[in-house]
Amino acid sequence: MTDTLISIISIFIGMIGANILAFFFNKYSLQFIGNTIVGIFGSIFFIKIFSTLGFDPVTIMKTGNVNIVLFSINMLVSFFGGVLGLIFTKKMISKMNK
Template sequence: MTGTLISLISIFIGIIAANMFGYFKKKYSFGFTGNTLIGVFGSIFFIKSFGRLGFNPWSIMANGNFHSTPFIINCLVSIFGGIIGLIVIKNIYNKLNK
């Protein structure tokens, strides 16, 4: 795998997490398109933030070897990024519409 493929997988995981969370928690849903956009940006924001700790795609592929533990942590961070992004944006949306 390359760093670019790992980045795309991470973003895709964030999209799936945001859509699944929105599906099961209707209170936080913005529909498929809204959840997808929030999943993309939430995932990217969290991966960029926590990537500095050594979980970025290029650290996962250091020296041409695939390191599975940072990849799993990267996926978990992406999942939490999509979910937390959805919760935060919904809270902001609710506060602005009061």
């Protein structure tokens, strides 16, 4: 697995996280395309913030093999980045509409 593939998987997991939240909680839904876009940006934002702690793709592949623990943490951070990005965006939109 390469660094680029790990990054793409992370972005995809963030997108899935945002769409799953919107599926179960309709009040946070921005329709499929909106959820997907927010999930992608939320995932990227959270991975960039937490990459200094060692969850970035370069650190995961530093030894040449996939570090499963760091990879799992990266996926969790991406998932919650998509979820929290959607929640934050929906709250921001509702405040702006008032």
